[in-house]
Amino acid sequence: ASRSISDLVVFFNRNPFGIAFDIDGVLLRGREPIGRAPESLARLYKDVKNAELQVPYIFLTNGGGMTESARAAELTRLLGVPIAAQQVLLGHSPFMSLSHRFKSKRVLSVGKGAVDEVLASYGFRKVVKIDEYVEEFDSIDPLESYKPWVKQSKSSRDILMPSSDQKISAVFVCSDPVDWGRDLQVLCDVLRSGGLPGEAESESPQPPLFFAADDLEYQAKFPVTRFGMGAFRLALETLYKEVVGHPLAYHSYGKPKAVVYKLAENSLQHVAKLLNTKHGKPLTSTEKVVSSHLESATVGEVNEEHCALKTIYMIGDNPETDIAGAIGVGRPWFSILVRTGCFREPENHPLYPADKVVEDVYEAIDFIAQNEG
Ligand code: G3P
Ligand code: MG
Structure with missing residues (x-):
């Protein structure tokens, strides 16, 4: 009983x-x-x-x-x-302990939801969400015009020329990425260029990359398990190794x-x-x-x-x-x-x-x- x-x-x-x-x-x-x-x-x-x-x-x-x-x-x-x-x-709660290290550095937040607010709440001061980051680069996503949910109003004068201000010091994958295709491309760009997309090969080291978790699959509403952040990590790791030639460096929590x-x-x-x-x-x-x-x-x-x-x-x-x-x-x-x-x-x-x-x-x-x- x-x-x-x-x-x-x-x-x-x-x-x-x-x-x-x-x-x-x-x-x-x-x-x-x-x-x-x-x-x-x-x-x-x-x-x-x-x-x-x-x-x-x-x-x-x-x-x-x-x-x-x-x-x-x-x-x-x-x-x-x-x-x-x-x-x-x-x-992503453990990311709080990393905020001192990257406090005044520009960091990229990736994943569904208010992931920029999350990092800001942990004390990161210069956070850019990937959805906003892609707006800074003309044609970074060659498939954008096929995505009816993306607002197509961007005019060329809104596009900034790549500058060192845009450089990313670290990438935080906080939750499941929404647009895998775009995010895989943009993260490969950021990581292989040392933090500034548009420079294919760079002497600069790969910026640190952090994942909030590494679940291959998890149980959502659908009867069969869905791909989690670990599946995304696997895809990114495989593509990075293939195009760059050496292994992706990352750290995952969860x-x-x-x-x-x-x-x-x-x-x-x-x-x-x-x-x-x-x-x-x-x-x-x-x-x-x-x-x-x-x-x-x-x-x-x-x-x-x-x-x-x-x-x-x-x-x-x-x-x-x-x-x-x-x-x-x-x-x-x-x-x-x-x-x-x-x-x-x-x-x-x-x-x-x-x-x-x-x-x-x-x-x-x-x-x-x-x-x-
Ligand atoms: O995206 C959520 C999933 O990775 C797992 O959540 O609550 O089962 O640890 P949970
Ligand atoms: Mg669970």
């Missing part, structure tokens, strides 16, 4: 635990909640209306394309429970990278602390997001601060990202694999076996309640 939520809070105080939820394929498919996802989250609150949380939980997704606060507001709308920005870790799980531990502890110090009071979304731990952490060398949580449950649908990452980090992570997204098999995944396999997120919460009891 399922334990009630008041049982859970008793056990939380005795033996602190937290939960990290994957989003796509666990809670949502596109914009639609999966099964009893809203009810599952509601079980973690003492009082949903007043945003009184009693089990610390966060969202740990490889998705993105909007700020953490915007995503928190959207998740609140879609899932029917009050969600604070501190509870949201997106694929699950299953250990650094992301360490950031999640910090976030969860932060949420748990707010819960303890403000017990009975709601977490407010006005409190500063992703908080100081991300600003100070240098990605790649996260401080190995002791995690006060005895168990962190990772509820995910993708064995290769969600589960592989939790296995890689080990304690206090405990992985729960659901069958509502990428994974649908009757048996556990052979390569990345989860600690527990359940049908859906509701069953996952049942299991946690029992396990903590």
